[in-house]
Amino acid sequence: MAWRMAASLLLVLGAGVGTATDTLPKRSATYAGGYRLLGADFHVHGFPGDGGLAAWSMRDEARRAGIDLFANTNHNQPLTGLFAQWVSGLSEGPLVIAGEEVTSAEYHLIAVGIHARVSSDQPAVRAIEAIHAQGGVAIAAHPVSSSRGWTDEAIAMLDGAEVAHPLIEQGERQRQELMAFYERGRRLNPNLAAIGSSDVHTTPTMARCRTLLFARDLSAGAVLDAIREGRTVAMDYQGRLYGPPALVGLAAQQRPVARTDAHPGYRRFSLGVGLLGGLGVLLLGRRREMGSGVI
Amino acid sequence: MTGSPLAPLGQRLFRSAMALPLSDEVRVALFPGRMFAILCAEPVHWPRRALAMRAALPLLWIALLVSMMVTARVTLGIVLTAALCWSFVVLVQAMTGAVLIASAPGRRVTRRRALDLWFAAHLPYSLWLIVPAVWCVWTGDLAPGAVVLSAVVPLVWTVWIASGYCRTVLGTTRAGASLRLVVHQGCVWAIMIAYLLFAGGLAGVTGYLARQFGVTL
Numbered sequence: 158m159a160w161r162m163a164a165s166l167l168l169v170l171g172a173g174v175g176t177a178t179d180t181l182p183k184r185s186a187t188y189a190g191g192y193r194l195l196g197a198d199f200h201v202h203g204f205p206g207d208g209g210l211a212a213w214s215m216r217d218e219a220r221r222a223g224i225d226l227f228a229n230t231n232h233n234q235p236l237t238g239l240f241a242q243w244v245s246g247l248s249e250g251p252l253v254i255a256g257e258e259v260t261s262a263e264y265h266l267i268a269v270g271i272h273a274r275v276s277s278d279q280p281a282v283r284a285i286e287a288i289h290a291q292g293g294v295a296i297a298a299h300p301v302s303s304s305r306g307w308t309d310e311a312i313a314m315l316d317g318a319e320v321a322h323p324l325i326e327q328g329e330r331q332r333q334e335l336m337a338f339y340e341r342g343r344r345l346n347p348n349l350a351a352i353g354s355s356d357v358h359t360t361p362t363m364a365r366c367r368t369l370l371f372a373r374d375l376s377a378g379a380v381l382d383a384i385r386e387g388r389t390v391a392m393d394y395q396g397r398l399y400g401p402p403a404l405v406g407l408a409a410q411q412r413p414v415a416r417t418d419a420h421p422g423y424r425r426f427s428l429g430v431g432l433l434g435g436l437g438v439l440l441l442g443r444r445r446e447m448g449s450g451v452i
Numbered sequence: 453m454t455g456s457p458l459a460p461l462g463q464r465l466f467r468s469a470m471a472l473p474l475s476d477e478v479r480v481a482l483f484p485g486r487m488f489a490i491l492c493a494e495p496v497h498w499p500r501r502a503l504a505m506r507a508a509l510p511l512l513w514i515a516l517l518v519s520m521m522v523t524a525r526v527t528l529g530i531v532l533t534a535a536l537c538w539s540f541v542v543l544v545q546a547m548t549g550a551v552l553i554a555s556a557p558g559r560r561v562t563r564r565r566a567l568d569l570w571f572a573a574h575l576p577y578s579l580w581l582i583v584p585a586v587w588c589v590w591t592g593d594l595a596p597g598a599v600v601l602s603a604v605v606p607l608v609w610t611v612w613i614a615s616g617y618c619r620t621v622l623g624t625t626r627a628g629a630s631l632r633l634v635v636h637q638g639c640v641w642a643i644m645i646a647y648l649l650f651a652g653g654l655a656g657v658t659g660y661l662a663r664q665f666g667v668t669l
Contacts, residue, residue, distance in 0.1 A: 160473045168516075175526040204537045207651035209522035214533050218523055232652040262655045277655065326593075361524035362592045424525050428589065431526035432582075435516045438509065439578055442475035445490075 164437025171431025178423035181220045182414070184251075189411040190404075192371035192388065196224035196414075197380065198364040199269055199296060200258070200319065200354030203241055206231035209359035212241035212253070219251040222364035223414040225375055226252035228269040232260045233277050235268075254377050258298055259284050263306025265298035267319075267354075270381045281311035289314075294384045296352050299324050300338040301331055307338070313345040316384050320400075321353030321366040321393035332393075339399065350384045351400035353391030364416065365394045369408045477509075481575040481609070484616025491569055492560050492621055499564050506571040511535055511542045513578050517585040524589045545571065548639050552632055556622035569621050573613040576606035611637070 187194045202208035203215050208231065210218060219227050229238035238255035245253035259266040261277040266284055268275050270293035275284055285295040296317035300307055301324060312318075320339040325332035342349040353366040371388040373379040383389060390400035390408040396415075398405045418424060456462070466486060469479050479487040496502050515535035519526050522534075549570035553559060559566050584599045611633055618629035 161475065172526050172528050172531060176528045179525060179527045205651075209518050209534075210530075211533050211537050214523070214530055217529075221523075233655075234650075260652065260655045262658070323593075358594070359518075359521050360588045360592055360594055361522055365592065427526050428520060428524070431516060432520065432586075435513055436582075439513055439575070440475055440478055441473055442478075444473050445470045445479075 160441035168434030175427030178420040195370040198227040212244040228256040230256035267296040317350035317352040321391040348387035350389040351391040484613040488620035503568040510574040521588040558623035576609035580606040
């Protein structure tokens with residue numbers, strides 16, 4: 158058992174170092190153009206459901222990612238988001254807004270600021286109406302060419318469209334498709350907000366693409382108003398900005414803090430040692446003699 | 453292995469596995485029939501503790517890897533939270549195992565010990581989980597296609613181990629073991645599909661895969 162004990166100690170060492178060096182950064186307010194400049198991710202999946210992290214862990218991850226708020230948008234159910242929103246009210250930290258990714262075979266639609274489920278078993282126009290009826294905002298999720306449900310009527314009703322999304326890391330074609338959708342949307346609705354989202358499920362990529370908002374303050378109402386009025390800029394994983402040129406210029410001057418990693422060396426050490434320790438606990442044990450007890 | 457030309461080699465490997473400081477889970481994964489027979493014959497002094505420890509091991513492992521996958525870090529808080537969240541996986545295993553055990557009146561050990569040994573078969577899936585976890589930390593991407601395809605390996609491996617479990621621990625015939633494994637796999641997959649449908653719905657799952665593979669549905 159000495160081997161397994163040594164492995165356990167290694168695991169505890171890894172977790173201990175990881176815990177001791179995991180300092181959550183403080184956020185300070187940034188202002189631009191008379192507004193508070195906020196970092197946000199409006200497309201985050203949580204547990205229980207199709208995400209890996211519980212509400213409180215997601216908030217810590219949001220702080221590490223350097224954002225002020227996120228929307229918990231699980232597929233076709235707002236319960237996880239409502240729970241996360243409730244948890245966020247219990248302590249200081251990033252704001253959480255309940256949402257849902259309304260997911261049909263024809264379209265994916267992010268509903269932010271809702272309190273009841275929006276059915277996916279209806280055309281996009283009806284789903285957007287249902288979101289607006291609850292006081293929420295509707296954002297087209299990764300609207301690449303495989304999404305067939307986007308009529309001009311539906312696009313004109315949207316509050317925002319994802320123009321920066323991890324899909325663009327797959328290739329230039331995906332980036333061009335998202336930009337083309339956004340441009341089409343801007344022609345139909347000049348206030349359409351440019352949204353950058355991570356669509357994070359079970360990867361360490363929260364806010365890898367993000368939205369910069371020009372909001373009155375850090376509250377759900379002010380955030381939703383900023384989206385409705387198109388006061389946003391999307392930022393992709395390479396730091397490229399998308400949105401109205403005037404806002405892009407402002408954001409470029411005063412870009413909020415990105416993801417921070419205070420102790421990358423210790424973090425990698427704890428990952429390596431933790432994995433090694435865990436593997437040891439899994440694989441190592443006692444020697445045995447054939448047919449009898451322990452050697 | 454009796455009668456097989458590979459029998460001496462198998463015997464040598466088994467002796468080596470016994471002599472090395474390996475966990476029983478590794479030995480079970482490599483030599484399920486023989487190892488389950490040894491474990492069945494072995495006295496257990498603290499059966500409750502043995503069962504709790506055996507069930508806690510895969511839970512700890514899942515929590516560790518979830519922590520790595522989703523945050524690229526290992527902290528006590530995230531690992532404990534992940535263990536709490538994903539404990540339903542172990543509960544599902546316990547429930548399906550309990551049903552399997554109850555279906556075999558000729559089992560050779562107590563119900564509790566049988567459940568304990570049922571949890572000894574987790575190694576294939578535990579090892580497989582390393583792949584997406586390390587991949588996520590390394591690239592920030594899940595590579596779902598590779599994850600799904602590679603899951604065939606632990607699936608087949610686990611069925612082989614579970615077959616040895618049914619025949620050795622539960623005392624079933626070969627046909628009885630096959631029947632139980634079909635039912636067990638059916639239950640596990642039904643629960644998994646139910647969770648996927650809750651998590652994303654059919655449209656969510658197919659849409660996600662379509663985007664990953666660049667397919668227009």
